[in-house]
Amino acid sequence: MEDVERIIEGMREMFEEDWRKRRMRRMGCVEPLYNIVEKENEIRISVDLPGVEKEDIKLTLYEDYLTVEGVCKKETPSVRRLSGERPLYYSVRIPLPTKVEEEPTRAKYSNGILEVVLTKRKRGRRIPVE
Amino acid sequence: MIIEEVKTDSERPIILEGLPDTGLVGTISLSHYLVKLGFKRTGYLQTDRFPPMLVIRDGKIGDILEIYYKDNVYIIRSELPIPQEGAQEMVEEIVNWVKGKNPRLFLSLGGIPNPYRIDIADPKVYAVPTSEEALAIVSKMKDVEILSDGLLFGPKALILKKIERLKINGLGLFVQSYLNYPDPGSAAKVLTILPQIGLEKVEVDSLIASAEEVRMQYRELMRRTDEEARRMRQVPSMAEQSLV
DSSP, X not given: OHHHHHHXXXXXXXXXXXXXXHHHHHHTEEOOOEEEEEOSSEEEEEEEOTTEEEEEEEEEEOSSEEEEEEEEOOXXXXXXXXXXXXXXXXXXXXXXXXXXXXXXXXXXXXXXXXXXXXXXXXXXXXXOOO | OEEEOSOOOOSSOEEEEOOSOXXXXXXXXXXXXXXXXXXXXXXXXXXXXXXXXXXXXXXXXXXXXXXXXXXXXXXXXXXXXXXXXXXXXXXXXXXXXXXXXXXXXXXXEEEEXXXXXXXXXXXXXXXXXXXXXXXXXXXXXXXXXXXXXXXXXXXXXXXXXXXXXXXOOEEEEEEEEOSSSOOHHXXXXXXXXXXXXXXXXXXOHXXXXXXXXXXXHTHHHHHHHHHHHHHHHTSSOGGGOOOO
């Protein structure tokens, strides 16, 4: 029964992701380059968002993925080539390699690169015996 | 094979190679170098190993891998990464051409990934000499450390290995860089090192000032390079790449 539920959940995620990508394409979104580095206790995710202002970044953490959206308002030849007359939107859904704590989470944006540090969820928690 | 369309009068030249690799350091730095210093295209690599792609530059049809030349210095630049299928063959073509030029120095410029690059204001430069003579050059250089331990993957690794086997004075200069984002900051850093080898100095302020535009410009090449690197290493993620 659990296997069937897992398959259904997997299919649901697949359709959702496909639908999200289609919607992004219609909006003229570009998927930014990103990188994940997994350390012992943390996951460092960096996303390449050239031309975006810090205030225009929307970062949302879900249970097993992170979404990053941003808009580039710069008027450069590369932006015009990628998006034409419209503003250039970035959007990406990044699957997390493991479950993470909701807090503490750090995010830093510097020179067009966003870095998010997530703390891995501890697998076991010791319970004191009274 | 490499076709030379323009005859050059080089004698024991320096050859610079900036094929797409980690952070596109070599590609960005040498593209900036050849444009700013007015290098002229003299040849190209004739191969059917690249995917069907037409390069148009300044309204003219160009080639994916091109050779540029000025004042006894050659530059090898490519608009695409060397594909896994045919990498050996293409590297062989490049190295045979290098050997035929009898260079006094072959210089490969690239990046070495650092996960903390975002916090590094002044990236370090590491050197991989292929001969005693190249080692002697490095020992006189400032701001450059010998890469004592580490692993290099991909065409640059192949090229340096073949250069070493052929007893050509070769030097790999690898700068700490982002793994899979174009890194104009690291490209600028390696350019500041070149005058120590007797190469012409080039201004890098404009490269740093236009860093975000450069990153957008090279986004697609970086994506392709990352995909190719993953295929070559046959592992799921480049993030696991060996670090210094």
